[in-house]
Amino acid sequence: MTRRRVNNPLALAVLSCLQERPMHPYQISSTLRQRGKEQSIRLNFGSLYAVVTSLEKHGLITQRERIRSGNRPERTVYEITEAGVTEFEDWLAELLRTPTADPSPLESALSLIAGLPPDEAAELLEERTTRLDLEARRIGADLEWSREQGLPEVFLIEAVFREAMVRAERDFVMRLAADIRSEALGGTSAWRRVHELRAEGVPMDEILGRAGELLGPDARILEPGHGPYEPPHRPQEPGTDPSGA
Structure with a gap:
């Protein structure tokens, strides 16, 4: 840009x-x-x-x-x-x-979601879903009124876009909350176990040091590059310079 x-x-x-x-x-x-x-x-x-x-x-x-x-x-x-x-x-x-890659506040929060227990995170996302439903209805009602007044569609574009984005976010958040509740979201069981251990008074450094023992196969979510929502490591192709030169 x-x-x-x-x-x-x-x-x-x-x-x-x-x-x-x-x-x-x-x-x-x-x-x-x-x-x-x-x-x-x-x-x-x-x-x-x-x-x-x-x-x-x-x-x-x-x-x-x-x-x-x-x-x-x-x-x-x-x-x-x-x-x-x-x-x-x-x-x-x-x-x-030109699309931008600037993260939204929600994206920033999702990148750190594992800092809260899964059930609490799901509950907060469900509350967000309710608020998004109300916002979508409000925008829809405003659009309907504006159209009834004969306002040309070209002057409503930003509201139409906003309504579409709110509904898309609502659908995503609702699915994510459901996947956390059902543990269909990969790594949720280990995420839950980490918070259970911390509630029992186990220090985080001990959990990290005994991750294989305490978390089983899902312990890898605590490894660098494998945390929640982190992109997977992509192996370097033979003959390429990692610096991009």
Whole structure:
């Protein structure tokens, strides 16, 4: 991914608004909220001002005029520059074209799931499933209402995507919880036994030192490269340089 001068989705949204017409920050915020963009882009006034300042610093937007309405404080109206238009179009195209490998909070948690006993982990995942069900229904209801109001589908794309992702996550989490409960998830029996031993007061270093005796064939999950969700070791092909040179 390209290293952006301002790397914040809110900045992309600001550039999008200013492509339509010059606005002051309050107008930008109101426009994004009216269009429901706070559902897909984190939006608060403090962050918005910081983003606007950064965009101006990098020459992507510029001050057009200062206006005053009644007794309200003076407001600065900004407009997008040619560099800002180029940045917006290139950045948006890159985001649409290129998948990223950035881990989600759930993926990070799953990589460390063995730190909790299996039954507790399964219970928490089941609770997550319930919350995901509620979120999917909420998004679905919002989509139905928007369609009834005649809003074109092109303005609902992010909500449709969000609903699909929530439902996919819900299905994955539900299956994972069931596999942990039934021990269909490989290594779950050893995972459970480790926590039973620790509850009995056996230190972790002793469990590691006597893994073969205490855990049997599944002891290998405690070996480097064989922990829960770690990728398997791939043997080096003959004649290849491990450095990639």
